[in-house]
Amino acid sequence: MVAAEPGKGVGLRGKVGLSLEEVVHIALRAIATNPLRSALTALGVVIGVAAVVALTMVGQGTTQRITSLLEGLGTNLLTVGPAQGGRGPGGGLVRFGGPATLPLSDAHAIRETFPQEVVGVAPVAQGNFQLKYGVNNLRATVVGTWPDFAQVRNADPERGSFFTQEDVDLRRRVAVIGYGVAQDLFVGEDPLGQRLRIGGMPFTVVGVLPDKGDQGFASVNYQVFVPLSTYLQRLARLEAGEPKVNAIYVQGADRNHLKELQERLTQFLAERRGLVDPSTYDFSITNQQDALQSVNQTTLVMTLFLGGVAAISLLVGGIGIMNIMLVSVTERTREIGVRKALGARPKDILAQFLAESVVLSVGGGVLGVGLGLLMARLVGQAIGVSPVFSPLSAGVAFLFAIFVGGFFGLYPAWRAARLDPVEALRYE
C-alpha cells in the first residue's frame, strides 16, 4: 500500500468505476450511433421472441376453442355407440352415420336402472332427408331423439321450445330446427308454427336453436330434431323387430363419478347382452373427459414443439448479436485503448459492451412481444381462432431474450475488457 501523495491528495488505491446508469447511457449512445446495424442485430431476437409469443398464443387459443366446443356439446356426457375399431358385429368399421345398431330398450333400461346417477338419457337415430318449405329445398341431418336431448347436449331452443314427452308418446310431427336450417329454408320468415316437409312428411316447427357456430364435425346448425317415436315410424320406416338407434347420450349427475358411471354402464349393457369377453362387445361408451384430455395433450405437444423451434430461432438471434458485437469490439479497439488510458477498469469495459448486447436483446424482446401479439392476431383471424395471451410464455420468451443477449454478449465483452491498452492505442 502506497501512502497518499501529499500535494494532490491521491493515493495509489481507491474506488473508481462507472455507475450502472452510466454504463447503460454509454451503451445507448453506441446503439444510437449506428441505428440500422443495431436494428438488424436485434432482428433475430425480435423474430425469435415474436415466434414464441405468437405460437403459444395461437396454440392456447386452439386448445381453448376445442375445449369449449366439446363442453358446448354437453357436460358430464357419456356416449354409448357402436363398438369401436372394427369390432362391430359385421366386422367392418362402424361409426356414427352407419347403421343403427343399439336397441332402444337399452335407453329405457339405463333410465330405469340408474335413476340417481343419470340425470338425462337421449337415444338418437338419424338420417339425411330432403327438407322442403315452399319452393326452398335443403338436405339436412334429421335426428330422432327424446326431450332430454335439449339438456344433455346443450340444445335449448332460442325461440319456441323443445318437443315434450307427450310429443314423443303421441308421435307428433313436430320439429326443432337448427339455426342454419332456419336461415336457409325460411329465408327471413319466422319458422315458428310453420310447416315444413321432411322426406315428404309435414312437420310443424316448434323451436329454433341458437347459432352454435360452425363446429365442423357436428354442425348442429344444420340439423333438425324430431321425436324419436315419430322418426322411427315415419322417417326410418321401421317395419318389424326391436327398434334400433345410432347412439345413446347419457348425462351423469356428478362430474367426479363420470368414470365410475362409465364402467358401471359398460358392465350393465354387457350383462343385458349376456356378453363376458370385452372383445365381443357390440357397443362402446366414450367419455367426454377422455376426448378433452387427448385434445389437450395433442395441443400441448404441438405448443411445446413449436415453442422449441422458436427457441432455436432465438438462439440464432443470439449468435447474430455475438457476431456483431465481435465486429464492434474490433472496430472500437482504439476507443477501448483510450478509455483504458483514461482510467477504465477491465470490468468497466466489460460492462460497457455487455450492456450494449443486453440493451439490444431487451429492445428486441420488447419489439418481439409486440410483433408476436400482432402475428397471433393475424394468424388467429386467418384460421378462426382467438389467440390467448399468456403472460407466462411472453415473460419466459422475454427473459430468455435477455439471457441470450447476456450470454452471447459475454465473450465479445470479455475480449474487449482484456485488450492490452498499448496495442489498442496503436490499432489503426
Added chain:
Amino acid sequence: MLLELKGVKKVYQSGGVSFPALRGVDLRVEEGEMLSIMGPSGSGKSTLLHLLGLLDRPTEGEYLLLGKPTSALSEEERAYLRNRFVGFVFQAFFLLPRLSAVENVEVPMAYAGIPRQERHRRALALLERVGLLDKAKSLPNQLSGGQRQRVAIARALALNPPLLLADEPTGALDSKAGEEIMALFQALNRDGTTVIIVTHEPLVAEKTRRIVRVRDGEIVADERRGQGGGR
C-alpha cells in the same frame, strides 16, 4: 521522489521474434519537474512513456511511484492510477469521435464515479481554462488540430493529476498551435504539475529545463539547464 525507474527493460515478443525496446533504463523524476524525452523514432521513448503512464509493464526492473513498487499492482489498481495520478496527451489527440468536446473531458471523471452534473460543471470550467468554452458542444471533427489538442489537455487535467504525460503533443500541429500548447504545459508546470514530454523536435525540447536523450533503448544523456521551464 515522484517516480523512479530502476534497471527497466522492455522486450516485445512478436511472432517468435523478440525486440528489445528498452535495454536497462534508470530515471528519477522529482515532483514539479518539466522534462523532455528526446530521441529518433524507434529509440524506445514512447515505450518509456507507456511504462511511466502504467499502460504497460516492464519486462525486467522496477517502476517506483512515490517510492513504492508498481509491479505487484493489479490491473484494477493500475486503472485507478491512470485515472487519478496520470493525465495523458497523445500526438493523435485520441478524442472519442462521437462525443462532444465537453463530453470527452467528462470521460475520466465518469470512471472516477463523479456525478453527471458535477462533472459537466467541472468539464466546462476546464474548457474555459484552455480557452475553448465556446466549443464545448462541438464534435472533434468540427475542431482544428490545436483545438482538439487543447480539449485533450483539458481531459488529461480532468481529475487534477500530479503527472502529465505527453506523447509528441505538437507533432500533428502547426508551429503556432504547437507554441500555444507548450505555453499551456509551462503554465501547468508553474502551478505544480509534473510534465513529461516525449518529442523529437528540438524546438519543443528547448522549452523544458531538463532533456533526457534516448537512443536504441538506452538513456544516452540527461541534460539539465538553467533556463527554460520547470523549477
